[in-house]
Amino acid sequence: MTSMTRSPSGFSAWRMIAEELRREIVEGQLAVGAKLPSESELAERFGVHRNTVRQAVAALAAEHLVVARRGSGTFVAEHALVVHRIGVRTRLSNSVGARGTSGRLLEWALEAQPPLTVSQTLRLDGRPALRMESVQAVDGLPISRATHWFDPQLAPDLHVHYAALGSITLALREVGMADYVRVSTSIGARVATVAETADLDLPAGTVVLVARAVDALAAGTPLQVGMTRFRADRVELDIEHPPVSAEDVP
Amino acid sequence: MTSMTRSPSGFSAWRMIAEELRREIVEGQLAVGAKLPSESELAERFGVHRNTVRQAVAALAAEHLVVARRGSGTFVAEHALVVHRIGVRTRLSNSVGARGTSGRLLEWALEAQPPLTVSQTLRLDGRPALRMESVQAVDGLPISRATHWFDPQLAPDLHVHYAALGSITLALREVGMADYVRVSTSIGARVATVAETADLDLPAGTVVLVARAVDALAAGTPLQVGMTRFRADRVELDIEHPPVSAEDVP
């Protein structure tokens, strides 16, 4: 590890050390229950003062990623890693096994001027879009923040059903469209905005995975455009590859 | 935008403002060629001093994301957004169209004790793994940093061919294995390590997309385990969904 001290990077040293330790934890190099090296060892390893290491560890302890026990050491705590499967017919609700997932509608609006890409994909031709803002939680932990756009002609009053049911899939079934598939997904990542850290109750500076997706009805009619931000320190996206179909050369 | 001043978050105000502006640029709200609001306007919007805004803009200018022209304004510069397609038979080399991609071997080793997951997936049974560390560039810009593990029995001297050819696909073809497919991909994100910022020549604190993938021969024999880190400010991962196959209910 090269020196982490004294860099005009806009990141304080304790922040960088916290991120490095977080990486080792979520990647499994430091397993759940494992003891972290002592503060003195970490201080030497990162080339900083012990106080600086203490601040980094305190930040991780504040988000319950590690637990410090006086006289004994600091240990990696239980931390649910949610794996979200992305495929043609997978939904958040069935992505994490049997655990409890719930969506909560934060806000909805009929947007007269949706983003151009939305308007084009949904073929709105100037008509307004139904926009819904929501937060998804797994086992009570806020996991993702989604923005959905629909054509209100296709799915009228969808926000009412979503607010009641807490699931896009169920809400769509309610209005008679159970059969839709994912047609495109693209994934990026960035640091969370201040608004997102508030909505998801995140520690400042958390990284989010941004998934942009388009779903369509079986007939091919575009149904929804969605942008979901997953907190990257707890969620991993798992790509569903089609089964190996023997032939067809690249 | 809420106040960005005075937060003990480990992130300086100019950093947060820079990230916010970067987000608006890469998400297209600020198009290429568009003029940013003046420093005074931004200062008022973020509730900080103009000098603080200047530091944020200077950071973006240092990575050539914006160009400032005295007396005229600051403008969004050309910035290649690389879209990397992830599918069953897609490789980095054919993911960005006709532009020039090249891989450079940084290091290789016969690793006696590879990570447990690698050893299991490749069915090494205690035998060493061939590990290769590489950097991929598109049009001269370092884009990703990959670590590959192979079974040396399946692909002997692969590192020699990779060093010469600059492509895993070509190197594998050289040793007679042209036909392999992606069997699993999972995607996460985090801030880059110091080592990665060095290898990819990144500004400090850059976010990376981490893709873990397993490839197998058509017969089903696991061929390689790979972990690729893409700089998230320039790369977007595009998931290749199988064509809509009419029936099969979820």
Add this chain to the structure above:
DNA sequence: AAACATTTGTGCGTATGTATG
């Protein structure tokens, strides 16, 4: 051409926060 407002660039001083010893 000339005057003016706008915008970025430069310089310096001061107060506060962060990291070290």
Add this chain to the structure above:
DNA sequence: TCATACATACGCACAAATGTT
């Protein structure tokens, strides 16, 4: 706890380039 060094943020004045009137 205290002292020291540096990065950060703010405040202010003015220079230089640009575009408009």
